[in-house]
Amino acid sequence: YLYHRYMPVVYKGSVTIMLKSDEKRTISGAGIIEGFGLSPETKSIENQTIILQSKKIVKRAIARLNFGIDIYSDGVFKDYDMYNSSPFFLTMDSTHSQLLNTAIHVEPMGEMQVKIKINSENAILHTFNDEQNHGATGAIAFEKIITWGEEINTPFCKFKIQLTSKVIPQVGYYFYFRSHDWLANTYRGKIQISPYTEGSSIIYISSTGTNTLKINAFLNSLSQVYLEQSLERKNEIAKRTIAFIETQLKQVADTLRQTQAKMMEFRRDNVFSAPRDISDRLAGQYFEYEK
Numbered sequence: 001y002l003y004h005r006y007m008p009v010v011y012k013g014s015v016t017i018m019l020k021s022d023e024k025r026t027i028s029g030a031g032i033i034e035g036f037g038l039s040p041e042t043k044s045i046e047n048q049t050i051i052l053q054s055k056k057i058v059k060r061a062i063a064r065l066n067f068g069i070d071i072y073s074d075g076v077f078k079d080y081d082m083y084n085s086s087p088f089f090l091t092m093d094s095t096h097s098q099l100l101n102t103a104i105h106v107e108p109m110g111e112m113q114v115k116i117k118i119n120s121e122n123a124i125l126h127t128f129n130d131e132q133n134h135g136a137t138g139a140i141a142f143e144k145i146i147t148w149g150e151e152i153n154t155p156f157c158k159f160k161i162q163l164t165s166k167v168i169p170q171v172g173y174y175f176y177f178r179s180h181d182w183l184a185n186t187y188r189g190k191i192q193i194s195p196y197t198e199g200s201s202i203i204y205i206s207s208t209g210t211n212t213l214k215i216n217a218f219l220n221s222l223s224q225v226y227l228e229q230s231l232e233r234k235n236e237i238a239k240r241t242i243a244f245i246e247t248q249l250k251q252v253a254d255t256l257r258q259t260q261a262k263m264m265e266f267r268r269d270n271v272f273s274a275p276r277d278i279s280d281r282l283a284g285q286y287f288e289y290e291k
Helices: 002-006 045-052 055-063 180-188 212-269 275-290
Strands: 011-018 069-073 088-092 098-100 104-109 113-120 124-127 132-136 140-147 151-154 157-163 173-177 192-195 202-209
Touching: 011 212, 045 055, 045 192, 045 202, 045 212, 055 180, 055 212, 069 088, 088 173, 098 157, 098 173, 113 157, 140 151, 202 212
Parallel strands: none
Antiparallel strands: 011 202, 069 173, 088 157, 098 124, 104 113, 104 173, 113 140, 124 132, 151 157, 192 202
8 A cells, every 4th residue: 555655656658660661562672772671680670679779769859858857746645747737847058057867946935936955965067058067066055045937047057947827836846957868878778669469560669657748758759760760761772872873874974985085086097998988999900900
């Protein structure tokens, strides 16, 4: 009973993707234009798992989402992920150093004011515009009462908190700044790939979390990035194939021009007569001798 009461609920979401788009495709996977259709090797579940769990793909998916600020309600028994349901929103300065993975507490104090509290023994500083870390802060014990919409500006953070409506929050909250690297590494470990049936070209991509909206947003973004990456790969191979053909055609054209020039030069240096002209000349010489 205590376990179910205090532990957050973990949800699981999934999307379905078909890897094979054309059963009757006759182009060989080993052919020069293999990129126009996924090869059998690429269709394997093992390869797709590696691609979908790669940091590059997951990070591209994360970059399209507003996961950089994690907001939670400070509940009595358990806390809740407030993704897309928070009573306030934050605007941070992406060029200023921000605390990574450090709880920043927000305590409403009446209708106009809010208390910001930060306590940390040591936190990493990060700028989001260039995704770079800038050392650590050392011990921090910060507390300040501000009005809603007022800017917090310190050497270790710079942001504003504004209400999303006129309703004043009645409970406390806390939030974290998350880097894209941290998010990509975290979500990579949550991805699971499984086939619909053994040998099937349909796969399930699933992920877990405590907020269904966030799970669905991540899976949709990941699926979109995966499909775009597949299309980019096909387009890139097609471009390389066309470039190769154009190069070969240019080389053949250059060779033909050089050969034609040599033939014209040879004909200039060596006078040729038609067979009829030769026979007429020889006949004339014969008649001259007969005279």
